[in-house]
Amino acid sequence: MEEYGRASNFIEEFIDEDLRSGRFDRVKTRFPPEPNGFLHIGHVKALCIDFGIAEKYSGSCNLRFDDTNPTKEDTVFVEGIQKDIEWLGFHWDKLYFASDFFEKLYEIACLLIEKGVAYVDDQTSEEMRLNRGTLKTPGVNSPYRDRSVEENLDLFRRMRAGEFPDGSRVLRAKIDMASPNMLMRDPTLYRILRHHHHKTGDKWCIYPMYDFQHPLQDAIEGITHSLCSLEYEIHRPLYDWMVAQAAFAHPPRQIEFARLNITRTVMSKRHLRRLVEEGYVSGWDDPRMPTLVAMRRRGYTPEAIKDFLARVGVAKADSTVDGALLEACVREAMGSEAPRAMAVLNPLKVTLTNWPEGRVDELTMENHPDHPELGERTVRFSKVCYIEREDFMENPPGKFFRLAPGREVRLKGAYIIKCEAVVKDASGEIVELSCSVDLNSRSGEEGANRKVKGTLHWVGEADARPAEVRLYEPILLDEYEAAEALDPEAEEVEETASNAADFINRLNPNSLTVMPDALVEPAIAEAPVGARFQFLRMGYFCKDPDSSEGKPVYNRIVPLKDTWAKVARN
RNA sequence: UGGGGCGUCGCCAAGCGGUUAAGGCACAAGACUUUGACUCUUGUACGCGUAGGUUCAAAUCCUACCGCCCCAGCCA
Numbered sequence: 001m002e003e004y005g006r007a008s009n010f011i012e013e014f015i016d017e018d019l020r021s022g023r024f025d026r027v028k029t030r031f032p033p034e035p036n037g038f039l040h041i042g043h044v045k046a047l048c049i050d051f052g053i054a055e056k057y058s059g060s061c062n063l064r065f066d067d068t069n070p071t072k073e074d075t076v077f078v079e080g081i082q083k084d085i086e087w088l089g090f091h092w093d094k095l096y097f098a099s100d101f102f103e104k105l106y107e108i109a110c111l112l113i114e115k116g117v118a119y120v121d122d123q124t125s126e127e128m129r130l131n132r133g134t135l136k137t138p139g140v141n142s143p144y145r146d147r148s149v150e151e152n153l154d155l156f157r158r159m160r161a162g163e164f165p166d167g168s169r170v171l172r173a174k175i176d177m178a179s180p181n182m183l184m185r186d187p188t189l190y191r192i193l194r195h196h197h198h199k200t201g202d203k204w205c206i207y208p209m210y211d212f213q214h215p216l217q218d219a220i221e222g223i224t225h226s227l228c229s230l231e232y233e234i235h236r237p238l239y240d241w242m243v244a245q246a247a248f249a250h251p252p253r254q255i256e257f258a259r260l261n262i263t264r265t266v267m268s269k270r271h272l273r274r275l276v277e278e279g280y281v282s283g284w285d286d287p288r289m290p291t292l293v294a295m296r297r298r299g300y301t302p303e304a305i306k307d308f309l310a311r312v313g314v315a316k317a318d319s320t321v322d323g324a325l326l327e328a329c330v331r332e333a334m335g336s337e338a339p340r341a342m343a344v345l346n347p348l349k350v351t352l353t354n355w356p357e358g359r360v361d362e363l364t365m366e367n368h369p370d371h372p373e374l375g376e377r378t379v380r381f382s383k384v385c386y387i388e389r390e391d392f393m394e395n396p397p398g399k400f401f402r403l404a405p406g407r408e409v410r411l412k413g414a415y416i417i418k419c420e421a422v423v424k425d426a427s428g429e430i431v432e433l434s435c436s437v438d439l440n441s442r443s444g445e446e447g448a449n450r451k452v453k454g455t456l457h458w459v460g461e462a463d464a465r466p467a468e469v470r471l472y473e474p475i476l477l478d479e480y481e482a483a484e485a486l487d488p489e490a491e492e493v494e495e496t497a498s499n500a501a502d503f504i505n506r507l508n509p510n511s512l513t514v515m516p517d518a519l520v521e522p523a524i525a526e527a528p529v530g531a532r533f534q535f536l537r538m539g540y541f542c543k544d545p546d547s548s549e550g551k552p553v554y555n556r557i558v559p560l561k562d563t564w565a566k567v568a569r570n
Numbered sequence: 571u572g573g574g575g576c577g578u579c580g581c582c583a584a585g586c587g588g589u590u591a592a593g594g595c596a597c598a599a600g601a602c603u604u605u606g607a608c609u610c611u612u613g614u615a616c617g618c619g620u621a622g623g624u625u626c627a628a629a630u631c632c633u634a635c636c637g638c639c640c641c642a643g644c645c646a
């Protein structure tokens with residue numbers, strides 16, 4: 001490895017430096033989730049960095065489950081996480097569990113006791129909290145801080161043996177109760193905790209803490225660069241202390257980066273759990289969730305997600321990425337891939353008054369305008385068809401060039417029609433349009449070669465299959481909407497800030513819109529679950545597992561850009 | 571008011587003493603169009619949190635302010 005290429009971010013600069021200086025002669029990273037929930041897109045940033053850097057430097061990346069708190073962990077999550085990582089297309093080198101190393105970690109703890117840098121503390125957690133001091137005042141030493149090595153060893157052994165009740169004692173590092181860094185004020189290394197562990201069962205009743213386990217585990221695995229998010233920056237002195245005390249020959253280097261935030265997206269595991277448990281969503285895989293299970297179900301592709309993270313970049317500044325960037329990545333990934341087809345989400349019946357009775361045309365439609373290799377399909381056109389309700393306006397504004405009374409419009413791949421009459425029901429609602437059709441304007445024929453401003457998607461009566469379509473918006477309101485929702489009277493956004501503190505108050509009531517009466521062409525109805533299409537003019541959609549034989553269900557992954565919607569709004 | 575970080579276009583983000591301060595998203599205008607999509611073209615920081623200073627030259631170095639984030643779990 002003489003040439004490392006161009007560093008594309010500050011982490012790679014550090015690594016280049018380490019390789020040049022000889023601090024390391026290879027690169028080994030790790031992705032260390034706690035199996036206490038499903039992975040979300042925030043984790044994908046770490047995944048892309050951990051695996052991406054390993055790959056760039058011809059190194060490797062381990063998958064390690066930091067399963068040191070059995071009260072929160074479960075095998076369904078370890079399985080789910082592995083599946084998600086595989087789905088994204090990342091390949092780990094070794095698969096480890098922190099729990100595989102409990103014995104080894106116990107030995108190191110004993111070593112620290114023998115060195116006189118760890119002790120058993122009998123204080124209650126309350127006493128410990130009080131004696132820790134505050135951000136501005138130093139803490140005071142525990143009365144148990146100066147126990148003999150022998151006594152500490154004996155006590156720690158008996159902690160493991162189960163002689164003491166939960167919470168009665170802890171093992172602590174002996175560092176500095178006056179340190180300005182709170183984490184260095186004799187951090188807890190082990191606690192007594194009787195709880196069934198998903199891997200080790202009831203073998204252990206003491207469990208190591210993150211600040212003890214994580215750095216040592218990195219060192220044991222031979223990790224060179226331990227990449228984590230910014231909130232661990234303050235843990236770094238402790239990380240280094242731990243590895244130094246255990247006397248590892250090649251201490252890993254911890255480097256921190258800013259975690260991912262996306263506008264109007266819930267990104268905290270705690271909050272996501274609450275959405276699930278309190279029923280605001282249907283589950284971890286509700287397509288509105290930012291979890292990978294949910295994004296997969298909604299129809300996002302690994303390519304789009306990884307491209308998004310690549311475009312977001314890596315730096316140390318706290319940031320919130322515009323959700324529009326993710327949408328742009330999805331559209332780009334899908335644009336040349338997804339076959340096109342027609343679906344009418346909110347149908348309006350159109351009857352062609354001059355269409356010959358009983359005539360049915362079979363029309364050939366391309367599956368993709370730029371990729372003929374994706375083939376063609378046949379759709380049927382007859383006297384009755386359905387168009388999108390929003391494509392007709394009785395009193396259209398200036399720049400509207402869809403259908404309106406007396407106006408002509410082209411039906412994609414079919415004929416040009418003209419609206420002759422509007423049929424309404426007793427309540428005045430429009431129920432049907434009577435249109436004339438230019439029988440010489442069939443696509444591909446000479447009569448079709450005239451300028452018509454609007455082109456609409458449609459579904460013919462002969463082909464129309466019922467479907468349910470689900471539309472999504474961000475799960476959170478934007479700042480302005482949230483302020484309005486909480487207090488329409490408020491003058492300033494700031495005034496409602498405290499009410500907005502609970503994210504539940506900022507949930508978007510329109511995050512899910514169900515279109516129960518959509519009509520789709522057969523290609524869409526018959527596609528397998530997971531199939532993706534561009535519904536012409538409506539967006540990209542993916543068939544949901546909720547689909548049944550007679551009723552396909554589609555999720556809108558992302559809408560198409562809609563210039564008209566913008567014009568109409570102003 | 572202790573300590574650790576961070577502040578470059580609406581949102582991300584390059585930049586590492588000498589460049590007209592990259593690029594993407596968003597936005598705007600135009601071309602093309604049987605998807606108001608796609609594609610294409612064009613435009614968008616005389617400015618780099620603020621104020622001073624060093625230098626022939628500063629977003630890059632120094633000083634002082636200002637703002638934001640993290641830390642007082644027997645969570646990770």
